Amino acid sequence: MMLTPESLAQIDREVAKYPADQKRSAVMSALRIAQVEKGWLSSDTIKFVAEYLGIAPMAAHEVATFYNMYDRAPVGKYKITVCTNLPCALSGGVDAGEYLQKKLGIHFNETTADGKFTLKEGECMGACGYAPVLLVNNHTMCNHMTPDAIDRKLAELN
Amino acid sequence: MTVYVKGVVFDGVDFDDPNSWSIDAYIQRGGYAALKKIIAEGITQDAIIAELKTSSLRGRGGAGFPTGLKWSFMPRSFPGQKYLVCNTDEGEPGTFKDLDIIVNNPHALIEGMIIGGYAMGITVGYNYIHGEVFEAYERFEAALEEARRAGFLGDNILGSEFCFQLHAHHGYGAYICGEETALLESLEGKKGQPRFKPPFPASYGLYGKPTTINNTETFASVPYIVREGGQKFLELGKPNNGGTKLFSISGHVNRPGNYEIPLGTPFADLLEMAGGMRGGKKIKAVIPGGSSAPVLPGHIMMETTMDYDAIAKAGSMLGSGAVIVMDETVCMVKALRRLSYFYYEESCGQCTPCREGTGWLYRVVDRIERGLGRPEDLDLLESVGKNIAGRTICALGDAAVMPVQGMLKHFRDEFLHHIEHKKCLVPGF
Ligand SMILES: Cc1cc2nc3c(=O)[nH]c(=O)nc-3n(C[C@H](O)[C@H](O)[C@H](O)COP(=O)(O)O)c2cc1C
Numbered sequence: 001m002m003l004t005p006e007s008l009a010q011i012d013r014e015v016a017k018y019p020a021d022q023k024r025s026a027v028m029s030a031l032r033i034a035q036v037e038k039g040w041l042s043s044d045t046i047k048f049v050a051e052y053l054g055i056a057p058m059a060a061h062e063v064a065t066f067y068n069m070y071d072r073a074p075v076g077k078y079k080i081t082v083c084t085n086l087p088c089a090l091s092g093g094v095d096a097g098e099y100l101q102k103k104l105g106i107h108f109n110e111t112t113a114d115g116k117f118t119l120k121e122g123e124c125m126g127a128c129g130y131a132p133v134l135l136v137n138n139h140t141m142c143n144h145m146t147p148d149a150i151d152r153k154l155a156e157l158n
Numbered sequence: 159m160t161v162y163v164k165g166v167v168f169d170g171v172d173f174d175d176p177n178s179w180s181i182d183a184y185i186q187r188g189g190y191a192a193l194k195k196i197i198a199e200g201i202t203q204d205a206i207i208a209e210l211k212t213s214s215l216r217g218r219g220g221a222g223f224p225t226g227l228k229w230s231f232m233p234r235s236f237p238g239q240k241y242l243v244c245n246t247d248e249g250e251p252g253t254f255k256d257l258d259i260i261v262n263n264p265h266a267l268i269e270g271m272i273i274g275g276y277a278m279g280i281t282v283g284y285n286y287i288h289g290e291v292f293e294a295y296e297r298f299e300a301a302l303e304e305a306r307r308a309g310f311l312g313d314n315i316l317g318s319e320f321c322f323q324l325h326a327h328h329g330y331g332a333y334i335c336g337e338e339t340a341l342l343e344s345l346e347g348k349k350g351q352p353r354f355k356p357p358f359p360a361s362y363g364l365y366g367k368p369t370t371i372n373n374t375e376t377f378a379s380v381p382y383i384v385r386e387g388g389q390k391f392l393e394l395g396k397p398n399n400g401g402t403k404l405f406s407i408s409g410h411v412n413r414p415g416n417y418e419i420p421l422g423t424p425f426a427d428l429l430e431m432a433g434g435m436r437g438g439k440k441i442k443a444v445i446p447g448g449s450s451a452p453v454l455p456g457h458i459m460m461e462t463t464m465d466y467d468a469i470a471k472a473g474s475m476l477g478s479g480a481v482i483v484m485d486e487t488v489c490m491v492k493a494l495r496r497l498s499y500f501y502y503e504e505s506c507g508q509c510t511p512c513r514e515g516t517g518w519l520y521r522v523v524d525r526i527e528r529g530l531g532r533p534e535d536l537d538l539l540e541s542v543g544k545n546i547a548g549r550t551i552c553a554l555g556d557a558a559v560m561p562v563q564g565m566l567k568h569f570r571d572e573f574l575h576h577i578e579h580k581k582c583l584v585p586g587f
């Protein structure tokens with residue numbers, strides 16, 4: 001269980017932001033970087049990150065389970081999170097979620113049979129003025145996702 | 159869509175120009191002039207804090223605490239390390255203004271934090287950025303790099319003795335980290351669980367050191383105050399409600415977006431700026447300050463001005479400035495169910511009244527919505543609310559109760575109708 005030199009270099013850049021005796025502060029970024037490389041966070045990956053930072057595996061595990069953008073189980077190649085909180089719901093957020101479920105033939109928290117798409121329902125992403133909004137693989141925000149825009153996005157990802 | 163009138167935070171930003179965020183563009187529109195003035199004229203820490211007090215700038219993160227007063231609490235002569243922290247963990251449903259700042263005018267925030275560091279004798283700062291906005295985090299990192307290269311950040315800023323390092327910290331999905339002490343725990347690499355207060359961050363903050371924490375928009379208002387004077391900022395708004403404020407408008411309006419307007423502007427004007435009601439429908443209700451603020455009926459809002467005191471008088475709070483507009487088709491039970499689910503989902507679970515109580519609130523509202531409500535349910539909601547409010551470590555407990563209380567106060571009939579007829583009074587969400 002190892003991360004690539006590129007990932008480790010990224011983690012080192014994060015570690016450098018904090019006091020030398022506070023490497024633990026970099027655990028959130030380090031887990032994010034590990035997740036981007038591995039696709040999800042297995043117990044082994046979490047343990048590796050903890051050891052790399054010199055913190056207890058339990059401390060890293062606690063963080064990985066507390067914050068909801070960490071995936072503790074494998075997800076599809078594209079994880080799509082739809083915001084359905086009230087401000088978005090007033091402008092088509094729930095409809096976008098329903099459209100995606102129909103289009104992909106799965107419910108929330110499921111993955112398509114070909115392993116391509118996982119669908120999640122999310123809380124406010126701080127982008128309510130651009131509703132409906134989706135997040136692809138945690139890092140790419142897509143605004144104004146009407147059914148047409150969703151069709152185009154799915155075609156592009158496929 | 160971002161519009162500004164008499165912009166302070168967005169002064170001179172060209173939202174159609176993809177480079178308007180850059181340091182060159184920021185300097186061209188008067189950016190970093192405040193910092194240069196402080197260094198060149200040797201303006202004292204006390205003078206800056208006095209200017210902030212004159213401006214009556216109040217925290218833009220939700221609580222509206224006077225910023226000058228907060229800055230004066232920092233024990234400036236404390237011999238060890240002190241920290242300055244910015245709260246860009248914007249996750250209060252309805253709020254999307256801080257995202258706009260770090261994407262479109264990040265240097266206003268950076269300059270505001272540098273000035274904060276100077277005024278409070280702090281040499282290290284962090285900006286905690288909401289997990290879901292990774293691209294904005296990258297933009298902010300790029301802006302930090304520009305500021306370092308230009309000599310505004312780092313050692314001996316602009317040739318002076320003053321040193322200030324600033325870094326970005328990326329969250330990963332937890333609303334509770336917007337609460338300042340949860341944010342500090344999270345910055346330390348732990349679960350984001352709020353701390354008991356006191357001690358307050360000014361004495362025991364990040365890594366146990368004195369820490370000042372402010373919202374993004376609060377910091378981004380500081381350069382203007384230093385450059386133009388606190389009095390001028392104050393006069394943009396009204397007494398005790400100085401300056402402009404960013405309002406994030408979402409919901410049933412024609413042009414959702416951020417509007418930076420003087421505090422004290424009538425809500426009716428703001429609604430008109432946002433293009434009025436979508437489809438020409440009638441306004442039913444407005445949540446004027448983010449999801450934690452009690453809802454107000456449309457007709458009350460139409461008589462209200464947008465400032466801390468007026469909204470409080472109308473029975474709600476200005477909060478983060480998120481204005482959620484709902485038209486006549488919205489079922490209030492459904493709307494509340496979604497908000498109650500949010501607080502239940504986001505409770506950190508530390509305090510029993512919040513952990514259990516938010517679940518109760520959600521389940522009761524949910525059963526009313528599903529036509530399974532009982533006549534005694536509204537009393538039950540009120541009693542659960544009473545057992546949460548004021549009995550928890552942090553204000554998330556109160557935040558979960560306020561939407562329920564607001565709904566029951568102004569739209570009780572709709573809840574009763576649901577319980578009696580087992581269906582919605584109106585068709586929409
Ligand atoms: C549950 C909860 C969530 C909060 N979320 C935020 C937030 O996203 N952004 C923010 O600036 N303040 C938030 N706050 C308020 C902060 O605790 C704190 O008061 C604020 O950051 C102080 O900055 P200010 O004085 O500049 O407003 C939240 C508070 C609570 C109780």
Ligand code: SF4
Pocket residue numbers: 334351352504505506507508509510512513550551552553554555
């Ligand atoms: S009130 Fe809720 S969110 Fe706040 S500390 Fe207690 S359990 Fe956690």
Ligand code: FES
Pocket residue numbers: 083084085086087088089093123124125126127128129131133251252253
């Ligand atoms: S409610 Fe969906 S992004 Fe805020």
